[in-house]
Amino acid sequence: MSWQKACSMEELKKERVKLIKGGIVVLLHEGHVYAIDNRCPHMGFPLHMGSLKNGILTCQWHHARFDVSSGGTLDPWADDLIKYETDIQDEQIYVNVARATGDRATYHMNQLQKGLEQNLSLLIGKGVVGLLTIDTKHVRDILHAGIRFGTTSNNAGFDRGVTTLVAMVNVLPKLHLRVQVQALYQALVMVASDGANRAPKRKLTPLTTEADLGERWVDWYTECTNVRDAQGAERILLSAMHTYSKEALAQLVMRAVTEHYYMNDGHVLDFTNKAFEAIELCDEAYHSDILASLPMIVTTAERSEEKSRWRAPVDYYTLVEKALEDIQSAGVNPSAPLDDGALLTALLESQDGSSIQAVKQVIMQGVPLVNIARVITLAAATRIVHFSTQNDFDDWNTVLHTFSHAHAVHASLQRSHDPSLIRAMMHTVVSLSLDSFLNIPAAKRPVAAELDDDQLHHFLALFDTQQPVEVAAQWALSYSDKHADTGPLFAAIGEAMLREDAGFHTLQMYEAATVEYDNWNSFNNDFAKRAKDTLLIALVRYVAAHSPTPRELPRFADIAWRLHRGEKIFEEA
Numbered sequence: 001m002s003w004q005k006a007c008s009m010e011e012l013k014k015e016r017v018k019l020i021k022g023g024i025v026v027l028l029h030e031g032h033v034y035a036i037d038n039r040c041p042h043m044g045f046p047l048h049m050g051s052l053k054n055g056i057l058t059c060q061w062h063h064a065r066f067d068v069s070s071g072g073t074l075d076p077w078a079d080d081l082i083k084y085e086t087d088i089q090d091e092q093i094y095v096n097v098a099r100a101t102g103d104r105a106t107y108h109m110n111q112l113q114k115g116l117e118q119n120l121s122l123l124i125g126k127g128v129v130g131l132l133t134i135d136t137k138h139v140r141d142i143l144h145a146g147i148r149f150g151t152t153s154n155n156a157g158f159d160r161g162v163t164t165l166v167a168m169v170n171v172l173p174k175l176h177l178r179v180q181v182q183a184l185y186q187a188l189v190m191v192a193s194d195g196a197n198r199a200p201k202r203k204l205t206p207l208t209t210e211a212d213l214g215e216r217w218v219d220w221y222t223e224c225t226n227v228r229d230a231q232g233a234e235r236i237l238l239s240a241m242h243t244y245s246k247e248a249l250a251q252l253v254m255r256a257v258t259e260h261y262y263m264n265d266g267h268v269l270d271f272t273n274k275a276f277e278a279i280e281l282c283d284e285a286y287h288s289d290i291l292a293s294l295p296m297i298v299t300t301a302e303r304s305e306e307k308s309r310w311r312a313p314v315d316y317y318t319l320v321e322k323a324l325e326d327i328q329s330a331g332v333n334p335s336a337p338l339d340d341g342a343l344l345t346a347l348l349e350s351q352d353g354s355s356i357q358a359v360k361q362v363i364m365q366g367v368p369l370v371n372i373a374r375v376i377t378l379a380a381a382t383r384i385v386h387f388s389t390q391n392d393f394d395d396w397n398t399v400l401h402t403f404s405h406a407h408a409v410h411a412s413l414q415r416s417h418d419p420s421l422i423r424a425m426m427h428t429v430v431s432l433s434l435d436s437f438l439n440i441p442a443a444k445r446p447v448a449a450e451l452d453d454d455q456l457h458h459f460l461a462l463f464d465t466q467q468p469v470e471v472a473a474q475w476a477l478s479y480s481d482k483h484a485d486t487g488p489l490f491a492a493i494g495e496a497m498l499r500e501d502a503g504f505h506t507l508q509m510y511e512a513a514t515v516e517y518d519n520w521n522s523f524n525n526d527f528a529k530r531a532k533d534t535l536l537i538a539l540v541r542y543v544a545a546h547s548p549t550p551r552e553l554p555r556f557a558d559i560a561w562r563l564h565r566g567e568k569i570f571e572e573a
Contacts (some may be wrong), residue, residue, distance in 0.1 A: 003094050004020065004021065006024075008108060010091065010145055012033065013028060016122045023037060023038050023507060025038040036068070036084065042064050042078035043061060043062065047059060056068065059078070064078030076120060078458055106163070109131065126560040127565070129564045144283065146165045146188050150191040152201050156297070157271075158275045159297075161188075162278065164504055169448045179494055183494070185560075205235070206238040213240075217236055220232075221233050221237060225256040228300070230299040233298070237291050250332065250416055251418045254272065254418055256298055259423075261317065262428075264302055269412075270404050281550045321541045338372065341527060346358035370417070373421075377428075377560045378534060380405075380406040385443070385538050396542065399438055402432055403509070403512060409428060411426045443470075448474060449474035451482075456492040459475050463496045468544045473536075477533060486517075499551060499554050501554070513542075
């Protein structure tokens with residue numbers, strides 16, 4: 001039975017507060033009896049130690065205030081109280097210890113929505129925990145909520161938060177449930193932060209023309225983005241979506257994205273790729289919001305051809321434009337094999353633009369673009385492998401930008417053989433050349449260590465020390481050499497990352513490296529084995545370089561998890 005005897009009225013009048021089984025506290029105030037969860041919904045402090053005055057229950061830990069009659073909080077960051085029914089019969093007080101019935105998924109989705117709207121990490125965590133513990137199929141609902149909020153609450157366009165959310169959804173199968181919670185939670189906290197104190201996005205309407213304008217949509221869209229006209233570009237894109245396929249829309253947008261060089265250090269192309277991944281993941285009702293958020297990130301972006309280092313001492317812009325002219329005039333039919341090793345060497349050794357010629361040559365030989373992009377991405381990962389810790393710490397982001405851009409180009413080519421992405425590949429090639437100084441002197445490539453015990457908790461313990469870059473990479477290599485199944489290792493790397501205050505770039509690194517690692521699983525040769533080792537080393541070095549942190553961000557998701565499980569977070573000494 002759900003009704004439980006708490007105490008007599010006489011007893012409650014004497015004590016004013018009564019704790020009963022199930023972590024419930026019964027209160028007498030102004031002649032009324034109330035029963036609530038004794039754990040403050042904020043961080044679990046026992047509310048029987050709080051103060052009750054004038055109908056307001058105040059938690060003594062962070063002074064959150066609650067209307068004792070409804071359970072509603074006056075401080076939204078604390079969340080509302082869980083309240084229980086009471087009944088008095090023959091001067092005996094009974095409490096219905098069962099939680100209120102109803103649609104729990106709707107309740108937790110409302111928590112998530114409030115958390116996003118009010119930028120409250122705890123409510124976001126509670127929403128994610130509640131939904132995932134009901135059924136992991138709610139990942140799609142969580143994604144929809146994040147995409148809708150991220151694309152409509154923020155007039156800055158498709159931003160880092162929604163980009164990270166899509167990336168984390170992609171890697172969820174790699175992670176254990178509790179770490180999946182952290183992945184979604186941390187991404188959604190970014191989504192909420194991006195929208196905080198920003199003007200909302202007011203989506204424009206499409207043009208009313210009923211004519212199929214074909215390629216003219218592409219020309220119009222590119223003309224608008226070239227002159228930084230976001231509104232014109234938005235109306236064109238929303239019009240084209242009614243006649244274009246998803247692939248054609250992606251090509252339309254990528255044409256404009258690649259018209260200028262390596263915009264915002266590659267983030268514009270990366271974000272655009274994630275937007276089209278989101279379109280694949282989300283219901284059609286969300287597509288127009290996603291598309292409408294894209295013009296702003298293109299029209300406001302910094303263009304690298306305007307930077308001096310792309311023009312001197314090597315004029316990379318002129319070299320790339322000449323190479324693109326040669327490729328266009330050749331009209332190649334992609335079918336030729338690729339010497340992966342030779343191209344990798346050419347990409348890594350170039351400091352004078354010769355790598356541009358190397359890529360032009362293999363394209364004109366007829367090598368499929370997706371195969372070239374895969375090796376370019378591997379070269380970018382190799383830069384991270386040999387990144388010296390003597391470099392400026394912020395330059396970890398420099399090599400990460402090149403890698404994430406290369407991965408986005410590769411992923412885009414896996415969806416569509418879009419010739420405009422040749423330009424994007426060349427942009428990555430230039431960035432690889434510009435990054436070469438970060439490998440001087442080059443850090444030695446780690447080798448597998450001898451492990452007395454390869455239990456993964458030992459690996460996680462390494463990340464408790466400051467920047468265990470080399471030792472963690474050696475440990476990971478040893479594990480991968482001994483175990484055919486590297487799934488547990490990648491799950492542990494994800495856990496090591498997500499128990500930290502993982503930044504946007506670190507989360508990007510994990511997704512890109514794991515996806516590229518899996519791509520090489522399709523090949524069974526020595527080069528593929530070394531490529532996978534390279535990606536593993538790059539990932540572990542990057543995560544280790546950003547560990548440990550104060551671990552403040554994950555704490556609210558942990559609190560939400562423990563509160564959901566009914567744990568006593570606060571215990572008296």
